[in-house]
Amino acid sequence: xxxxxxxxxxxxxxxxxxxxxCAASESNLSHYVMGWxxxxxxxxxxxxxxxxxGGGTNYAALAKGRFTISRDNNNNTAYLQMNSLKPxxxxxxxxxxxxxxxxxxxxxxxxxxxxxx
Numbered sequence: 605x606x607x608x609x610x611x612x613x614x615x616x617x618x619x620x621x622x623x624x625x626c627a628a629s630e631s632n633l634s635h636y637v638m639g640w641x642x643x644x645x646x647x648x649x650x651x652x653x654x655x656x657x658g659g660g661t662n663y664a665a666l667a668k669g670r671f672t673i674s675r676d677n678n679n680n681t682a683y684l685q686m687n688s689l690k691p692x693x694x695x696x697x698x699x700x701x702x703x704x705x706x707x708x709x710x711x712x713x714x715x716x717x718x719x720x721x
Contacts, residue, residue, distance in 0.1 A: 606701055606710040607629035608628050611625050624684040626681060633680040636701040637702045637704060638655050638699070671687070691720070694717060696715070
C-alpha cells in the first residue's frame, strides 16, 4: 500500500497562489503516474492534472495556463503549483498515484484550498 500525504492547502485571496505537495511512501515513485484531482462540496471529484513517469503532462481545461504539475522522483513527491486562483478553485485537492504496470491506484486524504472572493 502506497501512502500519499498532501500538504500546502490553505486560504488565499482571488489571484493568489498556492503550491501543493504530495509526499509518497513509495520509494520507487518513478513507476507511478501521478495526478491531482479536486472535489468541491456537493460535486464529484474531477481531474486537475496528471504527469507521467517521464514528465509528460495533461491538464484539464480548468487548470490550463494557471496550474503546473511537476514531480521529483528522487524525493518521491509530486507538486501542483496553482496561480491566478479563483473562488471556483475552492475544493479539497487530492493526489493520486497509479502504478503503470499493475494499474493499482492510491489516493491521499486531501488538502483544503479556499479562495476568497
